[in-house]
Amino acid sequence: MKLFIASVLYLVAVTSAQNPNKCSLRSADIPRDFLDMSIGCKKEVRRQIQEEINASMQYLAMGAHFSQSTINLPGFAEFFFKAAAEEREHATKLIEYLLMRGQLTDDVSTLIEVKSPPTVSWERGLDALKQALRTEAKVTKSIKQVIASCENDSHDHTNDYHLVDFLTGDFLQEQYSGQRDLAGKISTLEGLVRQQGSFGEFLFDKTILG
Structure with missing residues (x-):
């Protein structure tokens, strides 16, 4: 038994030494009959993944900005980190x-x-919220473009019903709710700033976002 284990370890060591950085396993020979997503639709989904990552990076920048000790608006920071x-x-x-x-x-x-x-600093929290709403609107428009493309793929002349339903039900519902929430927050904050000045932003950070 010890000899068998030693032999196996020797073979593994030799294989690793011959090609230490590359796995030599063959890919499984899986039938491709179930792959029915069109090329154009696949590209659109991959493009949307990048859009979501871009939006996440923008919100990370917002969260980091409002976390700075010189600004110290933890409500804004937490809100944008959550959005990211x-x-x-x-x-x-x-x-x-x-x-x-x-x-x-x-x-x-x-x-x-x-x-x-594209932006890493904001003069006011209101400016960041307005940019966040523009970001969400851009993402929503991009999702609708994916839906339109996959609903009638001009390249393969197909309709990806499942993906369209997935995006319409899961993604668009959340997008529209998020946009409405941001619009309400912008309205509330503008009213507070109009009445209380910079103290209004502080109250908004502590009471609405905090």
């Missing part, structure tokens, strides 16, 4: 969807690109 996590969750859901449909068999390192957000 939600966008990453959306990206994860789309990745899991592609996996379910068997559409992530290629190099996943090309799936996303981490980009620096």
